[in-house]
Structures are given as C-alpha cells and as structure tokens.
Amino acid sequence: MAYQKGEGKSVVIALGGNALGNTPQEQLELVKNTAEHIVDMVAEGINVVVSHGNGPQVGMINNAFDYASTHDGKTPAMPFPECGAMSQGYIGYQLSQAILNEMKRRGIMRSTACVVTQTVVYPEDPAFQNPTKPVGAFLTEEEAMKRAEETGYTYKEDAGRGWRQVVASPKPQRIVEFDAIKDLMDDGYIVISTGGGGVPVVEKDDSYHGVPAVIDKDRSSAKLAADFRADMLVILTAVEKVCINFNTPEQKELDSMTVAEAEKYIEEGQFAPGSMLPKVEACIEFVQQHPEGRALITSLECAADGLKGKTGTVITA
Template identity: 50%
Template sequence: MARILVSLGGNALGVDFDELVETVGVIAEPIVGLLRDGHEVVVCHGNGPQVGMIKTDIDLGKAGLHEGRVMPLSECVAMSQSYIGYHLQNAIENQLHKQGVEGKVVATVVSRCLVDADDPGFANPTKPIGAFFDKATADAMTAEGKTMIEDSGRGYREVVASPHPIEILEKDAVRELVSAGHVVIAGGGGGIPVVTKNGWTKAIDAVIDKDRTSILLAADTGCDALAILTGVEKVAINFNKPNQRDLDQITLAECEQYIGEGQFPAGSMLPKIEAAMDFVKSGTNRRTLITSLDKMVEGLQGKTGTWVVA
C-alpha cells in the first residue's frame, strides 16, 4: 500500500462548468481505483484558468455597475478552491459508490499558504492565469497595466506574482484526516496566499504555483509517490517545434541540463519539473510521474507518462 499525492493541473481541468464536471468525472475513476487497491490518496489541484475566469468575470461585472474596486486575487483563489473542490468531492463520492468502496469520507480543506511578503516573485510576475488571447488583445491588456506573456505557442496570457510557499497553515488538520483514511483535497490553486506579521495573518495578492505547494502537502502527509497530472501525456523538449521530443524518463541531472537550456517555460512546465525534482530528492527511492489526467493509471503502471528519477 502506498500513499499517493495526485496533483491535478488547472488547465487540464477545464474552465467551463460542464467541462469541469466531465473532467473530474474522468479523473475520479482512477483515483477510486487506487483506493480500491488499498492505496491512500491526497489530492491537490491547480486553478490558473479558473481563477482567471472568476477574476475577469467579477471585475467586468463591477465595471459595468461602476463599482471601481477590483476583486483581490486571494478572494478568487478561495472561490476556486471551493467550487473545484466540491465538484471533485461529488465525482469521487459517485465513483466510491459505483465501485463499492465503503468507509471513505471525501473532504475539501480550504487551505491558506504562508508566503514571504518580500518574496522576489512579487517584483517578477510569472504565473499565467485566465484565458489565452491573440497578440492584439494582449497588447491592449498590456496598455491597461497587465503583464502579458506568450505561452508555449498557444497564445498570450496574463501573468501575476507567484511567491514560493513556506507552509500550509492547515497542515495538521489535513494530516489527521489523511491518517484517518479519508480522501483529502487540499492546497487548491497552491493555497490562499497569506503573510504574517507580529502574529497577525492577512491575505496578499498573488497566486502560488500548486506544484510547489504539492511538495509541502506530500511532505506534511508522508506521501510515498507524487503524480503530477497536467494537459500533456509526456514532458517534451523543444515543445511545439518540428524537433519536439517526448521523454519517457528524466534523471535529476538531465532535468538540470534542460532547465539550463530553457526548455521548460517558467509559468507552466518548469514548476512541475522543479516540484518533481524536489520530491525525488526528499527521500530514498522516490519517483515523480508527470502525465495527463486520463493516463494516470497507465502512467503509474509504467506504460506512459514521464518519470523523474534520481
């Protein structure tokens, strides 16, 4: 029996509500399959497209009502944790019933994550959120004060500050639920970013990369394996180029080489690779799988995906 942290990519989950329901229904089946086989599962998910949708829709609505204050990112992260979490709960519970697995409670823990107010990420926005835009639209958004980047040949997206997570404040509660045998969804969207000063906690405007938070969550809950699920079946070098090459396995040394070559974009694949490396380094015989949502089982069986190994 193993304790596995399943890290779901926000892009792979989909933005539209019907698409999200369909996607979590797909991933719930193999998650419950792991439970049926005796494994324990902790779930963390991204929220890049979803938090961007929430913020854009609310800000546009406020503008239409001539209410000037925009919605803080921290509030949007909290909203995305809740609605993605309950959809995952529904889907996993439905599969538990379908597959005849009893005695499991599925719970979403709204999670805050401590960051440093002086983190250099605040001066260098890198985390993509929201939809993809063409160049003309991106230029117009830049003129409005937003920071836009071209994202791996797929279009332009807004990027925001992405400070490094220090601690999940609800880690003790999450650990107790997992130790009791329950399925826990935590650290959604990397956690709601907060800072502390003189014992006082308050939110700060940012989006934390959930892959980095996944490492904290895996350590806090004593996970044996990490599966980072994203929108692609395998990690590739020379992505979206004629000489693209998909990778079955990458060693830590090869990861360092490819990072040095700039193969992995800072706002998308690079945090996944870095998280995978950190997990491999965190204990003996630990490996990290990076693959797509629908290939998790085959990936854990060694049939597809990219494994990051020592």
C-alpha cells in the same frame, strides 16, 4: 470495501488544466472522467490527496466581481485572495461530488474531505517585484490603466493580444493546514486540498494575511508531498511522458530521469518555462527533500498504469 487506518501507499496528485477545463459547465463534465481515474487509484488501495490548478477559475471569479462591482453599484469588490478561496471551493465541490459518485457506483465505502488551504509565502519573495502569471480576460490599455488605478493591481500587455491582469507567483514556504490534511488522509479520507497552490498568505504580527498572487500548484503539491513523506508525487497533465527536443523531429520521450539528468536538460532549455519546466522543478524539489520518494509526470489517462511503473516519466533522486 472499508479502509483500515495506516494501510496503503500515499500519493499526492496535482491535476492540470485538462482535468478541469475553462468553464464551470465544462468542468462539471470533465471532472467525471477525472474522478474515474482517481477512483481507479483508490480501488488499488492508494491513499490519495488531490490538488489542482486554478488559473482560469480565479481569473474568471475576479473578473466577474470586478465587472459587477463597477457596473451595478451594489456588488462589493472582492479581494483577490478571497477569489482564490472561492476557486478552491467550487473546484473542490465538483471534484468531491464526482469522486463520491464514482466510489458509490463501485461500492467503495470511503469519503472525501475538501480543505480550503492557505500557503505561506515570503513578502520579500522577488516574484512580488515581477508579476508574471496572467489571470482573467483581455482588456484595452485604457481599461487596464483605469482598473489598475482603482484596484492597485498590475496589468501587462500580452503578446500583442491586449492587456491582462498579472499576479505574482511566489514560492510556497509552508502549507498552513498541513496537519489537518495529513490527519484526514491517515483517517482514510480522499482529501482535496492545496487547490491553486493554496491561497497565498504572509505572516505579519503573528497573523496570516492574504496577498493577491497565484502560487504554482505543482510546487505546492511537491511541498505537501515532501512534508508528509508521500511515496509518490504524481503530476498529471496533457502529455504521457516528458520529452527532450519536444515538438521537433528529434523528439524523444523519457521513461525516467535522475535529478542530475533533469538539471542537465534544464540547462539545455529542454523544458518550456511556464509549462513543463515548473513541473520538472517541482519533481526535483520533492525527491531532493524526500529521496526515498518518486515523482511521476504523466497524463490523467495513464495515471493508473504510471503508478504501476508501466508508463510516464519517473524522476528519482
């Protein structure tokens, strides 16, 4: 099956934590299943851009370098933005390989392209004054204070379980490699990009500079999808549908929401901050910027059916 330039719908998929797991070994196994679902969409003639989270991965890489650099005296300290880029690299490598293998198995003559992506954030974003995103392992207070002094990073106590590094989660303003991502997609590549929301960079003196932060990947995916006016933003997570009264006897699955309905539910506190809320907000941002587009929240397993309108929660303008 060969790709003809310009044909097919365009879809940005944001992969949640359950598509990747927590360790490289677990991830290598899980991405095989993830790839099957992505290739199901490719087989339907859809042009797919894949983005993914990186919270556990960037924390793991950062910790490994911190540990090595303070223990062996030979390994250099690794700046946080470089850790983010490494997480994009190894997740992208595993996803790319799994998608290629699956396409080969099905006789689909398409290729993949991984784009290490930077995302511009504003230095004055209030998120920098209130780091909220925990990354990496738990420490004692003493260890955390020592590391804070050495690195300048922020550590916070996490619900009585110990101290963890927290980083800011600023809003994505611009995807630096946007043109390359679009061109690659238009040329028929299955593009893996904007991993972990993109490495956050600020613009200063006409140059980009990495900053120690982790952008919400659903927000960056919404920005990417809106910028190239994708037909659909698909946020894949662990649940088939968004619910109201989630985890209560009155729980009700939603097939669809307009922006006005979603905003009413947000006001009622129906979506948990740090999990479902940013996903719904990302969908709202996408359809507000691109009202002809539709956003879908569903599970990986239901993705293909969701794209056919058979399941999931659809958010429209």
